[in-house]
Amino acid sequence: MPKATRVGIYVRISKDRKGQELGIQRQEKACRELCERLGWTVLKVYPENDISASTTSRKPRPVYTEILKDARSGVIDAIVVYSIDRLTRRITELTTFLEEQKEYGFAFATTEGEDTSSASGRMILTIKGAVAQQETERMSERVNSALLQRREKGKPHAGGPRVFGFEHGSGFQRLVPEEVKLIRLGYDMLMDRKTPGEVARTWNDKGSRSSGSGTMWTLHKVKRVYRSERLGGIITYKGQVLGDSIYPHPLTKEEWENIQTVLDSRATPVAQGSGKRKHLYSGFLECANCNVSMAVQWASDKTRTFRQTRCQPGRTGADGRIGCGKVSRAYTWIEDRLNEVVEAALIARQPTITPHRFGVDLTGDISRLEERIRLLRLRWKEQKLEDEDYFDALGHLRAELQSLRAQEAAAAVAQSQTEVDALAVWRDDTMQNLERRRAIAATVIAKVEVYSIGRGRRKPPEIDSIRVIPVGQHSPAEGHTPADDR
Ligand SMILES: [Zn+2]
16 A cells, blocks of 8 residues: 555544544544554544434535545545444445545545455445445444443443453453463463463463352363453454454454464364354344244264254244244255355346446436437427537537446446456355355345255255345245245
8 A cells, every 4th residue: 555645534423323422532543543553644634523414314524525625636645534434324425435536546544454455345345334334224223322332432341240351340441460461371372382271270370260250260261261352452242343442451452363263273163153153144044934043053963063053942033033943954055055046146247237236326317318319309300499509409418428328337347346356255265254255145145044854864955945035025925835936
């Protein structure tokens, strides 16, 4: 990335709880830290008060307009924001922004590390933007605002059992130095390929006891300590990373991530399946019998370990329904089928260029112009129009039409590029790429209803033992069974 010497930092407070007044300071602080890391010089901070507008509002944002104007004219040579949802309120805005950025060549960075220098980076950003838009809309409705605000300020949730290394009742604001020493020692041991069991013994030998029960350390308890995001100063809410703690923490974020890699590489498949989402389609699968979402887990019988998806009896679904526990299926077969569906959809999208999917729909404007030209010609033919007036008007309309067609073509090219990249990203099936692949899958598949096929696995399941509901299509009517399809 080129070195920017005149950075404009754009911060925004908005109606939703993510953007309280205090949030704006954190936004600026994080942006300045990022500039320092990149060796960029900040010229100006652009704060926007957007409180009166809703997420989907089309109300203009004067400061946003100003920073874009300054970027276009070269007053600033880079724009830095805290996150994508601070920059835009709507996905179409993001697309326009990325096009402008490309056209005028200013640099752009977010503290979440987005990269817009490559086409695939921009595609990921677009997907993330879409997710963010949906998230903020949903979040603003249901989130416990006080809790979220607390975290937004960099103060993690104060409740729950004490996390080793942090002072009791301090709300993760103060450390316990002796414990931090042990955590650092354990970190070095684990990075040195020692086992969590060895760390437990060392801690016990030094007289330390676990923070929860006050009992001896075991390898599981040690692992739990290092699995906590708090250790790396990462604040989460319902599994979503919200930001970094402003208070001290025992490990740096990078160190915490290193440890996760080490623990993952040691873990058995069963352990890997616990905690974080590790399966491409978890969250997509729904029991066809009771419509409660199904869990994906590692399971084992006498001969092997395998992944399974099951309707958990008694589990409460989104609309209050209770899991029936009647459907249980091998997961791998389902994943393979869904992969085929997603890949086919991505390939099918490539030749069918729909320029208005993300950007502005110009087809209406273009046909209106074409119609006006037709009517003009008709009137001229009927001699209701002087030659000079006709050619003058025609010239204007044609120029306008040409400009619209050029815009449409540019959007089409950008769109086809995006789809090619989506396919490339999709085909990278490494673990690091899982979340991106889930985001791409979510552009194709809304949900999957899973039917029971009974016990035993003598023959592979029928293809209609799952029902894929594509994005943009409603769920089939109540009482539908796979037999109806035959
Ligand atoms: Zn069920």
